[in-house]
Amino acid sequence: MECREIEWLIDAYLDRTLSRRVAGELGAHLESCSVCRKTYGPMLRLLSSPEPIAVPDGLRDRIAAAVSESTLAPAARREHPKAAVGAGRGIRRIAMPWAGAIAASVAFFAMGWLGSRWWVNRPTELHPFDRGREHPPARVVLSPWAMSNLAQAMASHASASPIALVAQAATSEWLVESLFRPPPALPARATTAPAASGVEADVEPAVPILPPVIRL
Amino acid sequence: MPKSHDNLTDADLVRAVGSGDRDAYAALVDRHLQSVHAVAMRITCDAAAAQDISQDVFVRAYERLYLYDGNHPFRNWLLKIATNLSLNHLRSRQRERILHLRAAEAREDSAGGRREDPDIPGPQEWKHWLGQLDETQRTVIVLFHFHEMPYTEIADVLDVPLNTVRTHLHRARKRLRELMTAGPMRENGKWNVAR
Numbered sequence: 001m002e003c004r005e006i007e008w009l010i011d012a013y014l015d016r017t018l019s020r021r022v023a024g025e026l027g028a029h030l031e032s033c034s035v036c037r038k039t040y041g042p043m044l045r046l047l048s049s050p051e052p053i054a055v056p057d058g059l060r061d062r063i064a065a066a067v068s069e070s071t072l073a074p075a076a077r078r079e080h081p082k083a084a085v086g087a088g089r090g091i092r093r094i095a096m097p098w099a100g101a102i103a104a105s106v107a108f109f110a111m112g113w114l115g116s117r118w119w120v121n122r123p124t125e126l127h128p129f130d131r132g133r134e135h136p137p138a139r140v141v142l143s144p145w146a147m148s149n150l151a152q153a154m155a156s157h158a159s160a161s162p163i164a165l166v167a168q169a170a171t172s173e174w175l176v177e178s179l180f181r182p183p184p185a186l187p188a189r190a191t192t193a194p195a196a197s198g199v200e201a202d203v204e205p206a207v208p209i210l211p212p213v214i215r216l
Numbered sequence: 217m218p219k220s221h222d223n224l225t226d227a228d229l230v231r232a233v234g235s236g237d238r239d240a241y242a243a244l245v246d247r248h249l250q251s252v253h254a255v256a257m258r259i260t261c262d263a264a265a266a267q268d269i270s271q272d273v274f275v276r277a278y279e280r281l282y283l284y285d286g287n288h289p290f291r292n293w294l295l296k297i298a299t300n301l302s303l304n305h306l307r308s309r310q311r312e313r314i315l316h317l318r319a320a321e322a323r324e325d326s327a328g329g330r331r332e333d334p335d336i337p338g339p340q341e342w343k344h345w346l347g348q349l350d351e352t353q354r355t356v357i358v359l360f361h362f363h364e365m366p367y368t369e370i371a372d373v374l375d376v377p378l379n380t381v382r383t384h385l386h387r388a389r390k391r392l393r394e395l396m397t398a399g400p401m402r403e404n405g406k407w408n409v410a411r
Binding site for chain 1: 238241242245246249250253254257258263267270271274275278279342345357361362386389392393396397
């Protein structure tokens with residue numbers, strides 16, 4: 001056995017993966033080689049035979065007193081160990097932290113969805129405030145995506161800025177719209193009844209002025 | 217410890233505690249107090265802190281016994297709590313620790329990088345040597361070598377991958393070797409390598 005092999009053999013010995021035969025050879029080498037003995041000996045002695053540590057007097061009584069004064073109610077204490085062996089604990093631990101977030105997310109999504117549907121499909125007449133204006137004002141619709149993102153941020157106590165939140169929602173909204181929106185239909189050509197003069201005239205249909213919709 | 221508990225396994229005792237047998241918990245304390253106290257003492261190197269931590273370990277374990285799943289030895293579960301509390305204690309005293317390390321480095325520098333002090337502690341002075349390792353290296357040395365905890369359990373305790381535990385252990389041994397060979401050799405009888 002050569003000195004350069006000793007380092008990894010010592011590691012293997014300390015990892016308890018060395019066979020008894022090789023461990024014997026290692027011991028014999030350390031007996032005969034003063035350099036290796038000086039290099040590895042103190043560490044081997046420290047790790048192989050740790051000094052026992054005595055439990056201080058009175059510590060056991062102190063622990064017994066502390067346990068008996070535990071703040072948990074006795075009924076709760078009795079329940080805990082039974083629950084320990086029972087199944088289903090893992091599902092509860094995983095699901096509970098997310099239950100609030102999921103519920104809030106679903107609720108806000110539903111509110112956003114219903115709200116935007118109502119806004120889009122509301123009667124076309126202008127609000128009393130808007131009467132007399134030449135063009136109807138822009139509609140600002142908080143989309144379900146934005147509501148869902150807001151809910152998730154609130155439920156996870158995220159410290160996201162409102163601008164980042166709106167940008168995130170607008171981006172996701174734009175992505176979904178551009179991916180799933182059907183191609184726009186061509187406008188139907190309006191046909192009018194022949195005029196009295198007998199000349200057929202193509203008249204452009206009247207295009208209603210729709211208010212721009214800003215979806216957040 | 218009541219005699220009726222002597223032949224029961226840890227799992228039996230945990231179930232007995234669940235059905236309201238307080239003596240069963242006293243039996244568990246008797247069985248594992250030595251290991252828990254030793255882990256706390258070796259990681260913190262502080263006798264008073266080790267006592268406080270030992271007490272906290274058993275109170276917490278009692279209050280949260282429902283979290284013990286029975287898949288691992290009860291002793292390792294206790295040692296995991298003891299290790300985490302000890303590391304928390306060390307982190308809360310980080311400033312003092314840094315000052316201590318700086319003082320140790322200053323002593324090393326003044327000795328010209330080699331320990332020539334004739335009063336340098338021998339290998340049995342674990343507190344002196346382990347106190348010079350960082351907290352993670354000390355923890356893996358204590359758990360693996362002094363309490364024979366397997367790699368997988370240590371990885372679980374420290375919440376690191378298995379190979380990280382191996383790396384920490386390798387570096388800790390190397391550091392110990394460097395520290396301990398820097399001083400004068402203390403011959404102490406024959407080597408007892410073969411187990």
